[in-house]
Amino acid sequence: MDRKQSLFSAMISLARIIKGRPRISPALDGNAMLQTILNRRSVRAFQARSIPEEVFSAIIEAGRLAPSTVNLQTWSFAIFSPETWQQSFSHKIPFGGNRAVIIIADTYRAKQVLNVFPDCPLLEHTVAVMNASLAAMNMNLAAEAMGVSSVMLSETGRTGLLDANYIRTKLNLPAGAVPLMTIVFGYARGAPPPMPPRLPVTQIVFEGEYPSTDRLVMESWLDQMVAGYNISHPGSSFAKQLEVYQRKISQAESDLKEIVFGKNGDID
Amino acid sequence: MDRKQSLFSAMISLARIIKGRPRISPALDGNAMLQTILNRRSVRAFQARSIPEEVFSAIIEAGRLAPSTVNLQTWSFAIFSPETWQQSFSHKIPFGGNRAVIIIADTYRAKQVLNVFPDCPLLEHTVAVMNASLAAMNMNLAAEAMGVSSVMLSETGRTGLLDANYIRTKLNLPAGAVPLMTIVFGYARGAPPPMPPRLPVTQIVFEGEYPSTDRLVMESWLDQMVAGYNISHPGSSFAKQLEVYQRKISQAESDLKEIVFGKNGDID
DSSP states (O other), X not given: OOHHHHHHHHHHHHHHXXXXXXOOOGGGTTOHHHHHHHHOOBOOOBOSXXXXXXXXXXXXXXXXXXXXXXXXXOEEEEEEOHHHHHHHXXXXXXXXXXXXXXXXXXOHHHHTTOOSSTTOHHHHHHHHHHXXXXXXXXXXXXXXXTTXXXXXXXXXXXXXXXXXXXXXXXXXXXXXXXXXXXXXEEOBOSSOXXXXXXXXXXXXXXXXXXXXXXXXXXXXXXXXXXXXXXXXXXXXXXXXXHHHHHHHHHHHHXXXXXXXXXXXXXXX | OOHHHHHHHHHHHHHHHXXXXXXXXXXXXXXXXXXXXXTOOBOOOBOSOOOOHHHHHXXXXXXXXXXXXXXXXXXXXXXXXXXXXXXXXXXXXXXXXXXXXXXXXXXXXXXXXXXXXXXXXXXXXXXXXXHHHHHXXXXXXXXXXXXXXXXXXXXXXXXXXXXXXXXHXXXXXXXXXXXXXXXXXXXXXXXXXXXXOOOOHHHHEESSSOOOOOHHHHHHHHHHHHXXXXXXXXXOOHHHHHHHHHHHHHHHHHHHHHXXXXXXXXXX
C-alpha cells in the first residue's frame, strides 16, 4: 500500500469509528438504563471534583452484590483515595481519577472454610477471574448510574494483571489472590471519547457451529484500532502500547503461573 | 451441635438471608438504574412468554459494546432459541428459559490478525476470561433494563466451564475458545428469589494491606449458604451440588489445561 492509499484507508477507518453507535431498535430509544449501558465509555480524563462517600459506597455495594459461581464471591476490592494511592504506589491515580479500586480474583478467602475445587488450580483461577470480572462490570455500571465515569486498567501505571506480582507485594496479597485490573473512577472531563471500533455482530455471534473468521473484517477492524488509538489515548499509539506489552508479558506469564500453580509451576 | 441447636442456627441463618438487602444511602433510593443493578437476582423460573427479537438484539448489543483489554473483544456468543437449544443438546433450555447465550472466552479470532500475548497462554486465557465476563455482566444488566431476567450457569445442564469439552465438541469450537457459562434469559415467573447470603463489606474490601480472614464471619456465611440453598434451588441442596462438582472437576481441570496449554499440557 503506498502512502496515499494508506492515508485514504486511515480516513475511512476514522470515519467508521466516528459513526460507530449502538444499534438498537428505535422502539428502545426511550429506555434510559439501556442507553446508559450502551453509551458507556472508558474515560481517561477526570475532573478534580470528589466523588461523595455515599456514591463510592454504592459502587462498592454493586460489586458486593454481583452474581458468582456457587455464590463463592471470589473477589476482593482494594480501595484507594488519591492520598492512599500516592502512599502505596508513589505516584498519582492515573488520568487524575478520584478513586481507584484494584479488583482481585480471590480464591484464598472462601477456601478458609470451603474448598470447592481441590487440586484444580486452573479451574479455580478461571472461576475466580470470571466472578471478579462480573463484579467489576457491575461496579462500572453502578458508577455510570450515578454519573461517575471510569476506566478499567490492566497495565497503565502498573495497575493490573501485567504487574500482578508488583501489586501482590505492595498489598501483601496471600496465595491465590490475583490482581486483575484497577478501576479508576471520577467525573469525566471534556467530551466523551469516541467508541473504539467494535467488531460487527456477524463476527462475534453465531448459531449452530463456530463460523470461520472473516479475515477482511478482522483486518479492517485492526486498521480502525490503529487509526483510532491516538484519539482515545492522547500521547500514545497502538504500536507503542503493544511494545509495552511485549516487554512485560514473559515475566507476567511466569509470575502468573507461579501464583496459579505454585512455586514449582507443576501443572500435573 | 445437637439437633435443636442446629435447627436454631438454621433459623438464624434464614432470617439473615431474608433481611439481606442492598445497603446504600437513602439519598440514592430514587436512582432507578442503581436500584435495578442492586436488586438484580439470578432467576431460575421463567414464563413461557417470548422475548421480542429487538429486545434480545439489544442484549447482544450490550455484550458487543462491553469494554475489553486492548479492545481485543476476546468473546464469542453462541445464541439459542428453545428449538435450536433442543437440537444442539437434546434437552430444554434450563428453567424454561426463552433464550440462551453461551459466553465463550475467545482467544482464537483476534489472533488471526493480532497476537498480543505470544507464548503466554495463561495470561492470554486470563485476559479472555476477564473480558468475556465483563460482556456477560453487561448483557445481564441490559436485560434487566428491559425487564428480562436471567441466570448465569456454569454447570447446570452441562452449560459452562465444567463441561467445556462437551460444549466445544457440540459447537465445533476452535483452539483457544473456552465456553465459560450459559446465560439463560426469560421473563421471571413468580416472586423474585431471596438474595443468596453475601459477605459483609468488611470481609471483601480493604485499604492498605490484605487483612486476615475472619473465620467466624466466613463460617456464619457458609451456614447461611447451606440453609438458603434450598430456597433458591428447588429440588437440590448445597451438599448435593458440591457432590456434582466433586465428580466433574478433575476431568474439567485436565480438559481446561489441554485447551489452554495445548495437547502435552506443557506450561514451560
